[in-house]
Amino acid sequence: MAMDKHSRLHLPRAPARPGEAPDFSYVQLSPAGAVARPDVNARARDIGSLSLDLVRVLDDSGNAVGPWHPHLDPAELQVGLRHMLLTRIFDDRMQRNQRAGKISFYIRSMGEEAVSVAQCMALRPGDMLFPSYRNQGLQIARGIALVDLMCQLLSNTRDMCKGRQLPVMYHSKAGNIFSISGNLATQFPQAVGWAMAAAIKGEDHLAASWIGEGSSAEADFHHALLFASVYQAPVILNVVNNQWAISTFQGYAGGEQRSFAARGPGYGIAGVRVDGNDFLAVYAVTQWAAERARTGAGPTLIELVTYRAAAHSTSDDPARYRAKNDHEHWPLGDPIVRLKQHLIRLGEWSEERHQALAADLEALVASSWKEATTFGTMTEGPRLDADLMFEDLFKEMPEHLQKQRALMRAERSRSGRT
């Protein structure tokens, strides 16, 4: 096409494609401890720079520095490290189970564990979470049993979704974790609605929701920020900027010209850009935003700058669109390695303890999987009753569904599948 030669259209360019050297020079960094921590009641219009800088607490040597240092008890940090490590080990094991044909699909969160774990730990159990599909750390930090998660992945007889959802689309009413949708960003404005109701009822619970930077392109993102701003809803809206939406670089979601956090001030919402691989910084920023929400100071948009170290899903092969092993060059490192280094520096952790913990967690995941499979797998019984297909669409089953259920039963007995 000769037209290409004349086109003046700007197209965002990924910094490195296969065969090229990884290049993260585009990522704007602030030194650890350099960003001021405003009062939680600060007006959004007065703290616009928070959406452009990068809040960091852990420096390159693993020291916690600066005004955002949350001063957590070492025991608390060890819990955070355990949740993150468990998330990663769980992910690795489920990935292998998918490759072995034991589950149909899986999505890992490798490299992004601090986002879910630190944020969940900075919130209260009564706060309602509206996750995306890469937030398994929320489930783990909220204490959802691994067996329950695994039964969902297996669509087996103890699947919380009764076989209706793709693997990883968990929910937990008791754990205050909303049902995950496969449609992107739909949960973002729903979280705002939940928070509006909390405010109407005069309760001090808040809602938090997560989307990827790619999903921020959806109209739902705009609706969420608009409604959050108009009603000053007690909500924390999180954009996990892991740089990639499958093969699409974050520049195609608008990240090339300005940070995602900077969209907050555009709506009159506090925007904070934080090092998403720094457990302490993520915790501190979330705690700050939660206090704002609870004291009526308004919603916060947090951009968590991180890197999707793994493939998008088990159906994806990133070697086809990005530089090989580029995550090893990511300037913000690995969240588990960094928290571990910090704890060792505090004298509260060691390589030996880390290895022992990893072995314990491997064993926990293995025994949980063994237990989960007793409730059925994709290939071996027991299986869910297919009648369940027709239930829970309405509170009471209407006549046309009763008829269709009867037809399905007849069809199954005809084909000998009763």
Next chain:
Amino acid sequence: MAHMNMIQALNSAMDIMLKQDSSVVLMGEDIGYFGGVFRATEGLQRKYGEHRVIDTPIAEGGIVAAAIGMSINGMRPVAEIQFADYIYPGFDQIASELARIRYRSAGEFFAPVTIRTPCGGGIRGGQTHSQSPEGIFTHVSGIKVVMPSNPYDAKGLLITSIEDDDPVIFFEPKRLYNGPFDGDASKPAVPWSSHPKGQVDEGYYKVPLGKADIVRTGAEVSIITYGTMVFVAAAAAAAANIDAEIIDLRSLVPLDVDTICNSVRKTGRCVVAHEATRFGGFGAELLSIVQEECFWDLEAPIQRVTGWDTPYPHAFEWEYFPGQARVAMALKAVMESA
């Protein structure tokens, strides 16, 4: 009992529900301070406050999504979409979220949201204020779809919809807000005060979903219809001196198949009528059901009366609208066959 037009009946339903259930909130564009562009929520914000009758931004997707979130947090939102023609920005939240939350969470979460929206033409609204998109929503599994044709039903159905634990899309044929309409716009408007269905109980009452109303019993043909077409069909049959049984479905999902089929088995002839477009419309579903269930009782092919498969044109409103002449032709065809 009091004389009420459909707007007053809907207002009364919301008034009662706001009063007796503190979890009920109204939300929508222009509904609060102003009372709604059709006045359906007039006076309710003054009565129940800005925190229960909430003005919203012009963002239908946001309105539906926020209503879903509120319902997950124990509220019973009644959201108004100002015109059914404007509902499409909220479609993903309705079809992919609202309709499926109970199902995908295996009953752990549910979303008792009612979406009220004026539909239909005959008010010089042109192609963006006249649509009848009910068939788009009846095709989505997991939502109930309701359309009243008179003030009495409107109030009872809306109360039932608000109390229902499943999501309901509540279509209001806006040509019927002020009076029954037989399809002849040249005649003087008839107010609801002169019609028995304009006599409305001032208190709490329910009209069940999934129960059709036999508006007129008849022996020669069954006319299956809803919304604006109830009165048009009745007038056309009367003018042709045909003893028609007129069935007002009132709710499309769930559908009262028994009432439909009992009638067709009795009369042996069937006309399906709606204002919405024809191709792939809800009438096609009604035809299929009648054909599947009543084939051996039919004396003639089923006839269908609908709007044309074009947008609703401003200048040709009455050529578009399925008025008495179109119904009469269908009645003639169904009576003459065999």
